[in-house]
Amino acid sequence: ALSELHFNMLHIDGLGRTKEDLLTYEIADVFRAKSLIDVMKKSHEARQKLLRLGIFRKVEVLIDTSRGEGALPNGLDVTFEVTELRRLTGSYNTMVGNNEGSMVLGLKLPNALGRAEKLTFQFSYGTKETSYGLSFFKPQPGNFEPFPSICTNQTLKWEGVWRELGCLARTPSFAIRKESGHTLKSSLSHAMVIDTRNSSILPRRGGLLRIHQELAGFTGGDVSFLKEDFEIQLNKSLFWDSVLSASLWSGLVLPIGDKPTSIADRFYLGGPTSIRGFSMYSVGPQSEGDYLGGEAYWAGGLHLYTPLPFRPAKGGFGDLFRTHFFLNAGNLCNLNYGEGPKAHLKKLAECVRWSYGLGVLLRLGNIARLELNYCIPMGVQSGDRICDGVQFGAGIRFL
């Protein structure tokens, strides 16, 4: 008798501005349950999915036998009791980044139009950069058929950014001076992420594929470009608790129309989170010591992570540390159109910068890591600034 179930009712209580059709997708699976255990399992999964939307403060599931008029024998009533987040939330943070500190004020509408759209406004005031940002984020139900069991995530985003560039030094190079002033970027971007790693900071297995494109200029604004970048990372556990990790980053920005790309939209290479052994963003085209960035780049890294030698404090604090041996390589260049893609690929393959070394890592929670490395930079081109020897790095995304 328990194996034969009928659904009587499925309620969702507590909806205010959230549209029902958004939720029916997330909880559709519950209807496919065949037994009570299945119902409980699928309800739990549905609850997780609803929480992941980021629009509910609390989601509770209540499963009860059907009662009242029209109740079927072996009928079940499943009720999702949700508490929506406040319509408008504010936040205040301080941030410390690469040699810069800033204060960030944010305003967020977590469920702007009822389908989990996020509208955020952010104002950041820092020692080096002051910025205002408005972003609109609409999630798509990740119905990516070819990989039903893999965690995929697609986002579509519109961004409006008012940038003011000014010279911080008293005598910057003229190439930098030419970029001063105001620009408005209005862009649409799409990102697809497939992440099968067990952790984002020091994964032991799995891979990451992230493909991102951004089209600016077709929804207004002063800058027009098409930007593509992708990131791939593969991890494999080896003997003795060590992990072999390989990563590849690449990107391209194509200006549309006759205006050249702005320095704010180009790619930069070098630094403790990128090609180690080189100073921050200090690789590639430059003018009088000021780096101008490039329109195309690639960077790759190969790491062997091992636990600390002799495994001190094993099982406790010592597990947060790792040693690693790394090999980084990459290149950055500008695109001189009319020469064709073959010539650009050739340019990216010439004069490759690379470095190798070893170091110690510390994991901070599941978000960031600190590194202290001894680096030996190679393939240094004239104009690059290197940081050979000991280099310290802190960040959330490392090559």
Add this chain to the structure above:
Amino acid sequence: MNVCVFIPTAAEPWPENATLYQPLKEDQILLSDCASSLAVQAYLRMCGLPVQVVCRANAEYMSPSGKIPFIHVGNQVVSELGPIVQFTKAKGHSLSDGLDDVQRAEMKAYMELVNNMLLTAELFIQWCDDATAAEISRPRYSSPYSWPLNNILAYQKQWEVRRKMNAIGWGGKTLEQVYEDVSQCCQALSQRLGTQPYFFSKQPTELDALVFGHLFTIITTRLTSGELAERIKGFSNLLSFCRRIEQTYFEDKTKNTKLSKFV
């Protein structure tokens, strides 16, 4: 016998590719910036120093002092007439070497007058007169940018200029009063000039360049009201002064700004 020869310090010679930067000529530049730029161009031509004029929408932000025009010579960047005169002097070019101390003090005083009166009047008319601001200044200033940045930048500039006008006591003035001030300034200049070809007799100085820059631009620029130009045209010796400098130093300039068209 000993011969003592004075060799000037080895300053870099004036390069061929010296460039002067100003906002876009057709759509963006305003009266006050155009006048300042023309004054510098006239000065450099009087010194015989070649310079190429390049128009960029972000010229104001590129300038180290935020003011137009600025010149890029070798790897140095200098903005505004005063510093540019000092800069050329350091390179061995000067127009006021022949003046004695009294004359030099007088020249400085008249240059101050032009800056405090004419330039301020230009800024006032551009940004504090609602009609001019709405019809000419804001649309032109914001033309290189897209919405909504264009409106934000134009209003920001307007507020900044109005604040400055209030700070120097011009906030309460009416347009009529400003025209009167301009007339008085021109009166003083006209009297000093008299029947001489230039302010200091035979040779032009930076004062001549500055006065020419402002007067010529005012006469040849169409504003919402032609009153300002009319006031200046009332001084015939100033008009012939402008024509003389135009013919002597700007023969290669395009025909449609020739002074004869407006007189």
